Amino acid sequence: MFLRFTSDYLYVYAWFSLYYMSRTAGQCWDPDVPANGNRDNNSNFTSGQTVRYTCMAGYHLWGTANITCQSNGTWSDATPTCEVESIMTGSSGGPVTSRDYYSNYGNNGNARWLITVPEGSIIRLTFARFYTESSDFLTIYDGASDDATELRRLSGNHRQISPIISTSNTMLLRFTPDSRYPSYWFQFSYISRTADECWDPGVPTNGARDNNSNFTSGQTVRFTCMAGYHLWGTANITCQSNWTWSDATPTCEGRRADECWDPGVPTNGTRDNNSNFTSGQTVRYTCMAGYHLWGTANITCQSNWTWSDATPTCEVGSIMTGPFGGPVTSPNFHSNDGNSVNIRWLITVPEGSIIRLTFDIFDTRYDNILTIYDGASHNDTVIRRLSGYHQQISPIISTSNTMLLRFTPGYVHIDIGQWFRFSYTSRTADQCWDPGVPSKGFRDNNSNFTSGQTVRYTCITGYHLWGTANITCQSNWTWSDTTPTCEVGSIMTGPSGGPVTSPNYPSIYGNNEDVRWLIIVPEGSIIRLTFDSFATQRYHDILTIYDGASHDATELRRLSGYHQQISPIISTSNTMFLTFTSDYSYTHRGFQFSYISRTADQCWDPGVATNGKRDNNSNFTLGQTVRYTCMAGYHLFGTADITCQSNGTWTDATPTCEVTSATGSSVNNSVIGRGTNVTGPSGGPVTSPNFPSNYGNNENYQWLITVPETSIIRLTFDSFDTEEGYDFLTIYDGTSDDATELQR
Template sequence: IDKESCGDPGTPLYGIREGDSFLNGGILRFECQFGFELIGERTISCQNNNQWSANIPMCIFPCLSNFTAPMGTVLSPDYPEGYSNNMNCVWLILSEPGSRIHLAFNDFDLEAPYDFLTVKDGELLDATVLGRFTGAESPSHLDSNTNLLRLEFQADHSMAGRGFNITYSSIPINARRFGDNFQLGSSISVICEDGFIKTQGTQTISCELDNGKVIGVILSPGWPGYYKGSLSCEWVIETEPGRSIKITFDKFQTELGYDFLEIHDGPNLLSPLVGSFNGTQVPQFLFSSTNHLYMLFTTDNSRSNSGFKIIYESVTVDTYSCQDPGFPLNGLRYGQDFTIGSTVSFGCDPGYRLSHEEPLVCEKNHWWSHPLPTCDALCGGDVRGPGGTILSPGYPEMYPSSLNCTWTVEVSHGK
């Protein structure tokens, strides 16, 4: 039985994790993406009691900061979870002399008209105001006239919005930039104004993968608050050819039977279906067999829930084995051999019942013979033996309405 493990603790939002051993004695190290501050322990270890020595840290965006990198991101505090009340933040962006600063507004949602972002052309408090924005109204982009921008964010004492996500980059004076998409495969062009000529560099640059891993986080809309009804959201994850995509379900809770996340092994909805998930029962992680993965999240117009946080990364597939199938939630795994032809089986914690007991077999196509089973707390049943556990349906989540469950408990004669 694989009991000497602490399980995958996840990766902080806007963070990076080093290390992949979750066994006793394993060590994980964390750092934050550029511009973020790490709060908590930078290193955690898996102890002999199968518990991590500390919770994973958080990566927060500071409320007061200076930026001198040629490009980067400015986020409202706690974006996209919603900023706090009574905020007064200032960010200064400084580029090289002889350049200007280009802002791209990727997402903008403030409480109108009480919370607002002011953009000033210069360092000083009385610098020229380029714009003041509130609500959901913001320009798609904005250029400074100097090499220094001042961003002032003020929030009052009451309601809050989702916040904002703004990327900045430096551009030459007497030039215009075209393109605000920084995704893999996208391009950005810088064109000189009339009367000026390009003296160095290239006119167009493209975002390409430089022998690195693709890694990121996908959040349901409104996370960690409840998502809205009548949604249809699509995500396509792409990595370089020859690599696969691993997704880890860090958090998952949707309305059972009505709000679904479909995952397809390929670039679109017509690709083979890996699984359709709802409620709280999801595998620990999933792998694609190609360098694309398609996700579709649909909701009805009634009740909702907190949604999901999914971590994705590119991985190299072993030619002679399947990927680690993970563990069922509230369950155990028997077997550590994942080579082709090997089998693993599963059991459940006390009070839970395995959805199917057939072992998983690693097949020649590097896929397991069927999906990971689930451990469910059912409504009623027969309980035998000297001791045991009875759980309400769906535990530890809330039980459904209109239930009538009966359990029969049988022990040895004379007990």
């Protein structure tokens, strides 16, 4: 088994520590000891041997207590676990809450709840609240163990969860938080019934019933309300032969049958009528200073005891009436809002015009939502609902002269870094949309965008115009081409070039970068692009590579985040176009690339191995050979001589020159050099460099584990913490990194 660890040039994390063991065909693997548990057999795992498990005080054993090594080298069952748990045996129960309800439940706080009701009954589980991190799961099983059918897996935010019903008299709930962010809570209850019963219909708030336990087919429940409350719905409901009730459970409300419901008072508002809601009565609303009334100010109780309109709201917001406007931003743009306040913006442009809304930034929590309506109120058609992060949002266009935007934060505070910014323009039916002015550019026409009119663009000194300089409004009210841009960039025309870097490399690039490169090589050639480093803000700062001379060409690759290695990117023609854009927040070191080109009768330059040499630096035509050697102190891994074949590929990969050093079978000491060969039948702990301190930047470390012939190897970890997505331990099923990759 071969292991290689590589770290990048940025952050370093703590460590990892691993062990390995081997076994022959007559043994089972060591089945381990569960956390908070014990076993009676620690070494004899040959066929027929049994291991018996127990748990420490305060923990329950889940799974099979005794497992036996079978003749096929597997255990008769999985290793059990010892976990905190609660066993509930009543016919109903709850509310049951996550640990430290309404506080953080902690990391790695696995918990189980086993519900067991009388034989012949089934269980109905309901939730009053559920909010966890998206990586923390509550799994509900239709039986007494996690081998049973999974009924539901819950994580994240759920405002409402439909009842979950078992098919038997047992249900297991298992909560598994991860090791990262502890957050929020959940609460559940359960009831049960037999196959010949209806579910308990419940008791209405401020009400009572005459039957609290007999819900079999044909039985009736009669409801009444407390003094001062009126019963709404059916007073008597009966359990039918299909085990459903003849009607819904009624409610007990504090109003008479000849009244409308109290319509309420909007937050930050007042009303002139607080008690008389009989038919024909009107309630008039006003808002406090600094708030706008949205909706109908006066609503009337109608003869069918419904209000003539919904209760209005009093919200922060603004009304914009110009033909264009913006940029308009979310509250406390680029800072922490921290207040769960609904906000509205109403855009009204001249009659006969329509509105075009554009965003240059949008980044909110998933439960903080901006809804855009095609009209003046939230009763109009929803055009778009936005939440989360959007790198780019297509323009949003109304069908009339009004558009309403409403921002509704969730019940969690808006976090730092949650914001958006928009602008709008309008036009009549005989115009093109305003095509805009590129940053760092000018145009000669700022107002006349009717059919046939042309706009001519230029850029300020130091910037290149990318795109078409002159665009014309066509008879279908679209422009003849997209608006060009004025950007920093360069045009490279040599047959090879580089290294080319992102701005400020190797220091960090800036926010809001927009850089382009155009590569043009001789006709009949193609381009091969390679990277020796790449690190940007993942998902947000992006390098896009096109197979042609502009961003209208086919996209070859889109890169963001950290890449330890990027496969060469090859064009199909003699041009390649690259664009790099960064957003308004975090930045990284960036990237460095080079390119070469070749004609059809050549192989690509195979490169020179680090710490190595070759005898041929320029002639890579068909049939030519390149011979590699390594510097003193380094060993050549791979094929020393490779030849350019008739299909334009080399006979083998370019070899590498690396340091290796051998120690004895023990690895429980400091490792010298860049690698270790381990030959014992078992070993460990094997650790990352500098363990238990942080490993270094740019590590490149390898281990080769060799055990006796006919044995196989089992690798286990007791700790692992590296920079996720950037620093890797790769495990191969053989003696080198040419073998099959087992895990990364």
